[in-house]
Amino acid sequence: xxxxxxxxxxxxQFCADTARGExxxxxxxxxxxxxxxxxxxxxxxxxxxxxxxxxxLGQVGASLVIQxxxxxxxxxxxxxxxxxxxxxxxxxGANPVSLSPVREMxxxxxxxxxxxxxxxxxxxxxxxxxxxxxxxxxxxxxALEKRGVMNLLDRGLSVELxxxxxxxxxxxxxxxxxxxLVAPTNFNFSEERVEEVAAKYALTGEALEEIGMDAHLxxxxxxxxxxxxxxxxxxxxxxxxxxGFLTTAPSDLDRLAATVRYATSHH
Numbered sequence: 018x019x020x021x022x023x024x025x026x027x028x029x030q031f032c033a034d035t036a037r038g039e040x041x042x043x044x045x046x047x048x049x050x051x052x053x054x055x056x057x058x059x060x061x062x063x064x065x066x067x068x069x070x071x072x073x074l075g076q077v078g079a080s081l082v083i084q085x086x087x088x089x090x091x092x093x094x095x096x097x098x099x100x101x102x103x104x105x106x107x108x109x110g111a112n113p114v115s116l117s118p119v120r121e122m123x124x125x126x127x128x129x130x131x132x133x134x135x136x137x138x139x140x141x142x143x144x145x146x147x148x149x150x151x152x153x154x155x156x157x158x159x160a161l162e163k164r165g166v167m168n169l170l171d172r173g174l175s176v177e178l179x180x181x182x183x184x185x186x187x188x189x190x191x192x193x194x195x196x197x198l199v200a201p202t203n204f205n206f207s208e209e210r211v212e213e214v215a216a217k218y219a220l221t222g223e224a225l226e227e228i229g230m231d232a233h234l235x236x237x238x239x240x241x242x243x244x245x246x247x248x249x250x251x252x253x254x255x256x257x258x259x260x261g262f263l264t265t266a267p268s269d270l271d272r273l274a275a276t277v278r279y280a281t282s283h284h
Contacts, residue, residue, distance in 0.1 A: 024049045024124035025100050026134055028117040029059060029090075031083060033068035041065040042139045043083055046090060046116070047131040048098040049124045055094030055102075056127055058135045059087055060172025066186070072113070076175065076184075079113070086114040128168045135172075153239045154188050156265060157201040161189070164274035169281040174198060176232065178224045185221055185234075193280030196232040198225075199273070201265075204238045204251060211247050215254040222260035235261035237273065 029044030044059035061069070069079040093102050103119045124130050161167050171190040176198070178185055189199040200218065204211050222234045236255055240248050248264060255262045263269040 020125075022049045022051045022124045024122045024127070024130070025103060025119050026122050026131075027103050027119045028138060029057070029083070029087065030115055030117055031065065031069065031072075031079060032113045032115070033072040033079075041068045043114075044087060045131065045134050045139055046094065046103065047122070047124070047127060047134060048094060048100070048103065049127055050099050052124070052127065053098055054127050055091075055098035056131045056168070057087055057091050057094065058131055058139075058168065058172070059083065060135065060139055061175070062139065062173065066173070066175055074113070077177065082112065083114050086112060090116075132162070132168055139172075151201070151203065153201045153203045153237075153265065156239065157199075157237050157270070158188065160265070160267075160270045161274055161277070164270065166274045166277045166281075169277055170199075176225065176230065178221065178228065180224050180227055181220065185225075187234075191277045191280055193276075194231075196230075197261075197280070198232055198234050199237060200234060201237045202239070204247060205241045208244065208247065211241075211251065212254070215251045218260055219254050219258040222255065222258040226259060233259070233261060235263065235273075237263050237265060237269070239265045 024047060026045060026047045028042045029046060030040050031043045032040045041062070043061055043065050044057060046055065046057045048055040066076065069076045072079055074082060090106055093106060100119055103116060106116060122130070158167065161170065169191060171192075173188060174190040174196075175184050175186045185198065187198045187200045191197050191199070202214065202218065204214060206214070218234065218236050225232050225234060238251060252262045263273055
């Protein structure tokens with residue numbers, strides 16, 4: 018029989034405008050004092066990103082402030098995963114990031130329960146919560162969760178690419194000295210459309226290098242199984258520009274999960 022533990026959780030919240038009280042959930046912290054464990058998962062919904070872009074800090078500045086807040090919180094929880102820590106943790110200075118009031122919960126598996134809260138309270142938070150994830154994104158997400166690495170990933174990452182006048186938005190990312198941006202992508206189109214989508218990501222990889230950001234784009238593609246040549250074409254186009262390429266084949270997803278697990282355990 019699975020043992021149940023007492024636990025607590027709080028939301029990491031970003032306030033874009035104190036005058037208007039516009040606040041978005043950008044993370045969740047879960048602790049089990051009995052297990053001496055604490056976990057913080059962060060990420061952004063489309064609603065959160067829109068508020069961050071509109072804030073005085075801008076999206077990049079807001080992301081850095083949130084990252085600093087979370088790193089300090091993680092350090093405190095590693096030393097003392099208690100309700101007292103959550104109740105008394107405050108931001109340094111006039112910080113737009115804060116914790117919501119602490120709530121009680123029951124815990125069976127801290128990683129599983131934390132991820133469930135994250136999906137319910139962070140990923141689905143905001144006016145656009147009715148939006149469905151693209152099928153390939155859900156497919157890759159479920160595969161990584163099944164392989165036990167979803168809790169190791171950053172969520173809802175975005176990078177401004179001024180040369181292309183666009184923002185690169187990816188659902189998953191992880192760090193191994195550099196930021197790896199994981200972009201699940203559907204290539205189950207006509208051959209001409211496949212080449213067009215591959216060219217877009219090749220240009221994106223090139224733009225990442227040009228801005229000097231220490232980041233690596235990894236495209237995870239769902240291919241048309243009826244055309245063997247598509248995979249080689251896409252791989253060639255992307256790798257020439259330094260973009261990693263995997264498919265949604267189980268063996269490739271195993272490789273991705275192993276890379277995430279190794280990277281996050283060594284950095």
